[in-house]
Amino acid sequence: MNERPDGTADYVSIDGPTALFLAIKGRCGLCAEPIVDVAAFLGGPGAAEAGAYSDPPMHEGCAEAALKLCPHMARQHARRATGSRVPEGSAVPEGFSEAKPEEWVMVLAAGYGTGLMPAEGGGTVPIFLPGSYEGVRRFVYEDGVLIEKTDS
DSSP states (O other), rough: EEETTTTTTEEEEEOOOHHHHHHHHBBBBTOOBBBBBBEEEOOHHHHHHOBBBBSSOHHHHHHHHHHOOHHHBEEEEEOOOOGSOOOTOOOOOOOOOSSSSSSSEEEEEEEEEEEEEEEETEEEEEEEEEEEEEEEEEEEEEEEEEEEEOOO
């Protein structure tokens, strides 16, 4: 997430340099407060399986808020911004999918690392690498709304 000049949230893109700076400093990519216990990561099943995320580490509560407040995640039929609504300089790591997953996976990890990957179209973008998985939560769409999947 970026912050617009007026202070409102911009969920269209991630400010890569700021996200990387916050992660290196052990701070949440959403609220910028220190991450003390576990770090939460949000992405699709492929990101959880690969252990590599384009979204920065965050608090579990901040990740829960993102799932509710980010229109792309919260609503099944919300589309990602395209064209002039995408901030200049936005980039996706090579090999990462921009398609909306049918399931969102929140990985809770003890520690994490950071790295840089080539970006589609040139340059590099930060990636975030969870440490050992402490927990996994899954969220699916039911009647177009995102809900937590339970094992029952």
